[in-house]
Amino acid sequence: MEFQISLAQLREAHERIKPFIHRTPIMTSQSLNAIAGCELYFKCENLQKIGAFKARGGLNAVLSIPEEKRATGVVTHSSGNHAQAVAMAAKTCGIPAYIVMPNNASSVKKSAVAGYGAQITYTEPTQAAREAAADKIMVETGATYISPYNDYKVIEGQGTSALEFLEDQPDLEMLVIPVGGGGLLAGTALSAHYLKPEIKIFGGEPEGAMDAYYSMQKGELVPNKITNTIADGLLVSLGDKTFAIIQKLVSEILVVSDKEIADAMRLIWERMKIVVEPSGAVPFAALLKNKEKFAGKKVGIILSGGNVDVSKLPF
Known part of the structure; x- marks a missing residue:
């Protein structure tokens, strides 16, 4: 196989x-x-x-981005753990992180993401709303998109x-x-x-x-x-x-x-x-x-x- x-x-x-x-x-x-x-x-x-x-996947994805592309930062959408992973990985690399979170995400996860210095955008808790917000940020910032899993x-x-x-x-x-x-x-x-x-x-x-x-x-x-x-x-x-x-x-x-x-x-x-x-x-x-x-x-x-x-x- x-x-x-x-x-x-x-x-x-x-x-x-x-x-x-x-x-x-x-x-x-x-x-x-x-x-x-x-x-x-x-x-x-x-x-x-x-x-x-999710610290593992977030770090591997961010560290695998070529140096010249990293400066514009990374963007993702997540209800919490992947958001924290990408925010932590971005902080480790000294680059911006733009995180889209559903507005009903747990408060412990919201505050953890904020604690890593990420810029958070809240949306309605649907896949479509999350993806649309992430796409908009990508266009505006040139940030590299990191899927939570795919x-x-x-x-x-x-x-x-x-x-x-x-x-x-x-x-x-x-x-x-x-x-x-x-x-x-x-x-x-x-x-x-x-x-x-x-x-x-x-x-x-x-x-x-x-x-x-x-x-x-x-x-x-x-x-x-x-x-x-x-x-x-x-x-x-x-x-x-x-x-x-x-x-x-x-x-x-x-x-x-x-x-x-x-x-x-x-x-x-x-x-x-x-x-x-x-x-x-x-x-x-x-x-x-x-x-x-x-x-x-x-x-x-x-x-x-x-x-x-x-x-x-x-x-």
Whole structure:
């Protein structure tokens, strides 16, 4: 199978961003193993810079822009974690960042983006409004657009989390990954494909934004028409670049309700004593709902982020 991203490119991305990221820890919990009926390994990207894996893709994309093009800055649209990633990467490179955010983004994510010195434009919380605002800024400033997920440099960066995971825990038999735009799932699937092709990859997705599930069923992109879920990092639809990889390498998309997400999130908080946002709890929720698929296996889960507004916890 031929893909646009090679193992060499994934390794180059890792070298490129390594000075600016944490090699996040892998944590385990005997009590969660007992509840789940399998051996769980959690890759804690909630402890990454900016509190989410998206630091990886944002940095790789910005650092890959040629020096002569960087000066005009970068523009993106995001509900939060990718916005922070691009803002942090731009600050690292000393260039302007123009970030389009939906006006209903969580306050913790809004203030974090502002804290990196980015110029924020707020829009209605629709994909069309976000994209239109980003296009306008690009025309006015000459800034380089960085897609939140549908960009090979972003996918490469996100795939570095699984590179580390499989280097540190090579005996994993399955991986469960959250899916929104698909950057993390696609990048993870590629890293696993190259390093351990027999590993099974599952995506976890909220019922309120289940375009990946329908797209896999139909064999073509089926975008979300409306979204309604507490997993605010997973509201966007798959892109053509991410879907092409996911369709070939991912075994199944497992769908969960908001209640199942909140219950899984609470378990992680209570048993592991770490902060994880709803989107980050989706894979664990998917595993708990489908225990028979994972019984007795060594299962890796990427806890994708920990940027949660603690005044609005769902439990």
